[in-house]
Amino acid sequence: MIPHDPDQPQIDPKRVVLDGRERELFEMIAGSGYVPDEQNFSDFCESLKSGRAWLISGTRGSGKTAFPEALASACNLTMCVVAGRDGLKQEEILYDWDREEQEVWMRENLAIAKGLPASDQPEFLENARRMKWQRQFLILGEVGAAYDFAARAADSEAPPPVLLLDESDKFGASIEDSLLMPLERGLIYIPRYERGFIGISDWPRRPIVITTSNDLRNKLSAPFVSRHVFSSFATPSLEKELEILAARNPDATSGQLALSIKLLDAVRGVAGLEDHPSVRESIDMSSAFARDSVDDLDTRTLRKYFCHFVKSASSQELLRLQEDYLVSLATTFHPIVDTWLGTRDPEWARRWNLSFDPDITI
Numbered sequence: 315m316i317p318h319d320p321d322q323p324q325i326d327p328k329r330v331v332l333d334g335r336e337r338e339l340f341e342m343i344a345g346s347g348y349v350p351d352e353q354n355f356s357d358f359c360e361s362l363k364s365g366r367a368w369l370i371s372g373t374r375g376s377g378k379t380a381f382p383e384a385l386a387s388a389c390n391l392t393m394c395v396v397a398g399r400d401g402l403k404q405e406e407i408l409y410d411w412d413r414e415e416q417e418v419w420m421r422e423n424l425a426i427a428k429g430l431p432a433s434d435q436p437e438f439l440e441n442a443r444r445m446k447w448q449r450q451f452l453i454l455g456e457v458g459a460a461y462d463f464a465a466r467a468a469d470s471e472a473p474p475p476v477l478l479l480d481e482s483d484k485f486g487a488s489i490e491d492s493l494l495m496p497l498e499r500g501l502i503y504i505p506r507y508e509r510g511f512i513g514i515s516d517w518p519r520r521p522i523v524i525t526t527s528n529d530l531r532n533k534l535s536a537p538f539v540s541r542h543v544f545s546s547f548a549t550p551s552l553e554k555e556l557e558i559l560a561a562r563n564p565d566a567t568s569g570q571l572a573l574s575i576k577l578l579d580a581v582r583g584v585a586g587l588e589d590h591p592s593v594r595e596s597i598d599m600s601s602a603f604a605r606d607s608v609d610d611l612d613t614r615t616l617r618k619y620f621c622h623f624v625k626s627a628s629s630q631e632l633l634r635l636q637e638d639y640l641v642s643l644a645t646t647f648h649p650i651v652d653t654w655l656g657t658r659d660p661e662w663a664r665r666w667n668l669s670f671d672p673d674i675t676i
């Protein structure tokens with residue numbers, strides 16, 4: 315669990331959206347450096363309003379994990395994270411009993427019972443056995459902790475936590491099944507537990523659950539998917555990608571942004587390449603260019619940065635044959651990229667003789 319900052323105010327995104335202030339939430343998330351897609355954000359608001367979990371599927375590097383992180387940071391919310399992997403067990407994510415502590419408890423009580431009159435011992439031990447299933451012996455996993463936190467937050471009128479179920483396609487059927495009840499009822503039933511369950515059924519008070527999937531490992535079960543509102547994160551347009559690069563690398567110059575995005579756009583267009591670089595790689599490229607103050611590209615410089623976006627031997631081999639082509643595309647005019655940059659940077663507009671600003675004399 316990643317706790318919120320207790321010294322900073324918290325914002326309840328469900329409240330904001332239910333009050334009709336969706337734009338405000340959009341701006342808050344954008345203010346944290348994340349560039350939300352309008353349609354995806356609208357889907358997210360639907361999930362907040364309905365109380366349903368939000369399932370995001372999409373290609374790698376499309377911002378699935380970064381969205382809940384940006385939300386938690388923008389609203390100062392506690393975040394619980396389950397990272398999907400093979401062999402994940404229910405007791406790791408929901409709850410488990412601390413058997414060692416329970417044994418110690420029973421041993422201590424047996425010792426106490428021995429000192430009591432024989433007639434009092436049965437009732438004393440029965441009580442001790444019942445108390446073995448108290449909250450103090452319960453170990454909560456991240457999902458259990460999120461639902462428990464939400465119930466406690468509701469008591470103090472605090473916002474619910476964000477629960478990120480990351481890469482859920484790696485969970486497997488038994489974990490998906492174990493999540494059906496909390497996703498539907500907001501509750502996790504615990505056999506023998508003195509209170510019977512943890513969590514909260516009130517929809518607006520439940521954790522804000524965001525589930526991501528790359529659709530790679532396993533197909534998610536229909537009942538699991540049906541408990542979510544669904545969005546698909548598409549690869550962003552070049553304009554959107556530029557927005558993301560600029561937000562993630564505020565120190566990069568227009569030249570560095572242009573070089574990195576034109577270069578990766580050219581790489582994506584190379585026929586026969588198995589694995590196309592994603593937004594993750596273009597952010598890395600622009601930050602490397604900014605860090606090393608690279609403002610122009612030749613084949614020698616290009617080779618130095620290959621490792622950031624070509625990640626297999628066969629792709630490296632293929633792209634090495636195209637170095638001159640890549641350098642030329644990365645350094646010549648690109649109507650979408652240079653127009654986008656020119657509208658924000660008058661110097662850039664002058665460089666490419668772009669005239670959409672009346673103040674610019676060309």
Ligand SMILES: Nc1ncnc2c1ncn2[C@@H]1O[C@H](COP(=O)(O)OP(=O)(O)OP(=O)(O)O)[C@@H](O)[C@H]1O
Nearest residue numbers: 347348349373374375376377378379380558593594
């Ligand atoms: N819309 C966006 N706004 C700002 N940054 C973004 C956006 N989309 C992606 N990024 C950045 O791109 C990188 C990759 O994003 P993220 O890790 O969220 O991808 P992902 O979809 O979870 O990928 P994977 O499936 O590989 O886990 C991160 O540095 C993230 O901050």
Ligand SMILES: [Mg+2]
Nearest residue numbers: 378379380526
């Ligand atoms: Mg991810």
